[in-house]
Amino acid sequence: MSAAQDLVLDPALSAHQSISEWLTGLIAEQRLPQGFKLPAERRFSQALGVSRMTLRQALESLQQDGSILRVVGAKGGSFVAEARVPVDISNLMGLSKQLLKSVHSASSIVISAQTISAEAAVAEALQLPVGEEVHRIHRLRYAGATPVVIEESFLPAGLFPRFLELDLDGSIYELMSSRYSLAPYSSVEELNPVIISEADAKLMEIKADSAVLGVKRTALAKNGQPVEYSRDLIRTDRLKIVVSGRVGDAT
Structure with a gap:
């Protein structure tokens, strides 16, 4: 590595x-392109x-901030990761529109869609009686060819x-806006780190317990x-999470 x-x-x-800062600069300047394999630790x-x-x-x-991926095994090593796509989770324009600003394509796969009885947590969030009917839509969201979000909407x-x-x-x-005139206008979010299950890890194409x-x-x-009430799982190695806001009245 010259x-x-x-x-x-x-x-x-x-x-x-x-x-770390030197390598970050090389990656930002694209002197180390995506997928580039860094030299072995001893030689480097x-x-x-x-x-x-x-x-x-x-x-x-660098691994913690998503700049490189470290792979174990005979063909392993440290590789420059794909650039993370910025997503503002407080922006209600929708994930697809945000992804399309940064990648060539954004798509979804519907895993399941059904009408069910609302469990307690869902009913409380939607201010409905427990057992009231809700639509549950379970989807896998993609940025390009990479699965980045598992989305469960009610x-x-x-x-x-x-x-x-x-x-x-x-x-x-x-659809909520054009068909029902009930566009989301504001939202309340709760963010927590989560250890992904084996089944969800398989969908996201990442290691279990990530x-x-x-x-x-x-x-x-x-x-x-x-x-709407949603429970999402987001790959932070592929998406850069942004939260925007504004200062309220000082009085």
């Missing part, structure tokens, strides 16, 4: 922080003039009759009525 000669350790930083650390432990700390930092069946007869591969929010971001969201119509 760029190793360009490394200058910053005395204000630890050695591994300097290496010797080229940089640092210990393997120092290099390993730098690589672990809509009050009384507000959205015959909703499951519609094309559910596109934007659910657009950490993902769990997002529970209640979407409200303009009059404050709950119109």
